[in-house]
Amino acid sequence: MEIIELDPADGDLVSGAFDVMRATHAADHPESPAPHRAAFIKGLSYPPPDEDEAHFVAVEDGQVLAQLGIGMPNRANLHFAWAWINVHPDHRRKGIGTALLDHFIAHAREHGRTEITLDTHMTWEDGIERSKAGQLFLEKHGFKLALTVINRRCAVDALGTDTEQALLEKAQAAAGDEYEIISWVGRTPAELVETMARIDSTILAEVPLGDLDLEPETIDVELRNAKADRTEAMGIVPIHTVARYRLSGEVVANTAVFVHDDGEFPDAYQGITIVDKNHRGHRLGLLLKIVNLRLLRENFPHVRAIWTDNADVNAPMIDINVTLGYEIVDAGGEFLRKLEA
Structure with missing residues (x-):
């Protein structure tokens, strides 16, 4: 071999x-x-x-x-x-x-x-039972579980029409008039790239990382555009909805779903949903995800399900996802090994 x-x-x-x-x-x-x-x-x-x-x-x-x-x-x-x-x-x-x-x-x-990771699927609660072979292999070779994420799936029509509308209206009322909700399909509009880069730079500081020692990375306009170039080249289409704070003009909350541009692939992937810590408590996360869900259904009617994962300790986002109809499939375990000098 x-x-x-x-x-x-x-x-x-x-x-x-x-x-x-x-x-x-x-x-x-x-x-x-x-x-x-x-x-x-x-x-x-x-x-x-x-x-x-x-x-x-x-x-x-x-x-x-x-x-x-x-x-x-x-x-x-x-x-x-x-x-x-x-x-x-x-x-x-x-x-x-x-x-x-x-x-x-x-x-x-x-x-x-000096630090390396591999991940594997694992059983979680009443989800699908997964083999322990991957976990046992990693533990045998000196890896330890550092982060557990729960994988969930949601049908795009999981909520009834009335239920979805009621949730949307409650979220809109909580957000009030301080925020402008903006959506788009494909590349980020040029006038929003800089403010989107700023909020992207906060992701690693805000999401739970378990025992992974990772520092936030500064995302600049050049890098964000380069990432968009790659996404486009791979035939992946982003669907974005953001909240822009009217007083500052800055994007303070963002969600995105990604689909393959082939017209037949039935699954979409929920990306990071993030709300600036100074603007939490206004149901912006729920509001953006419902608006974005509607945009997905309108533009990609062949997509039947959205997949997401959240750290098992990320209770606020898990609560939103459960409200939207996401159901547990399994878990992903990220296993860490520190290499000897």
Whole structure:
């Protein structure tokens, strides 16, 4: 078996890597959104501007048996790296996963990283029962659970029309006239990019991170536009709704949902919803998510469900999601290992 760095121009290996992703999804968590082929392939050619990515495949006799992806921040949190490992179900328990983990550790050390993470699906409450194989594998190799997120799914029509309208009106009343609600599909309007960059810069300071030692990263206009370029290149369409505080003209709350631009993929992904700490208590989070949900239904009628995850301790956002009809599917465990000097 060889571990080969994946060249985006090598169509056979790229197809093999995607086939492994599809097989592991079908075996391990088929209820989750399926891997999207076009987004995966395009993502290889358009890496994130704020991360250094590396992709590898384990190959034997010309066949891809497993896939390793590595991400490393390149602007802040330079001590950190994460990875994802997929081993085809037909080739497990042969040491391939361990070989790829060793490759990840060596790569991280080579680039000066001292903390690394991998994640795995886990059972949560009355959700779908997941295998413990991933968790046991990580614990065997010195990883400890650092953050638990709960994965939830919501039908786009989970709420009845009257219930949704009543929630919207209550949220509008709580918000009052101090905020202008603005929505759009696709790229952020040029006049909002700077204020959106400011609120994006607060995300890591506001979301629960468990035992992960991560500092907020300053998002500037250039970086935000570069991220938008990549999103567009991958065929992913953002749907945004924000609240702009009329007195300052600044965006103080934001939510976004992301869809694949193929007209058939039935799932959408809820991104971060964030409200400036000085503007909480006005039901802005609930207001924006309902407005954005309606925008999603209007523009993408083929989408049937929205997926989200929240840290298990993020009670305010979990309460909003439960109100909107999100139901538990499973959990994701992010496991941390600190590398020896």
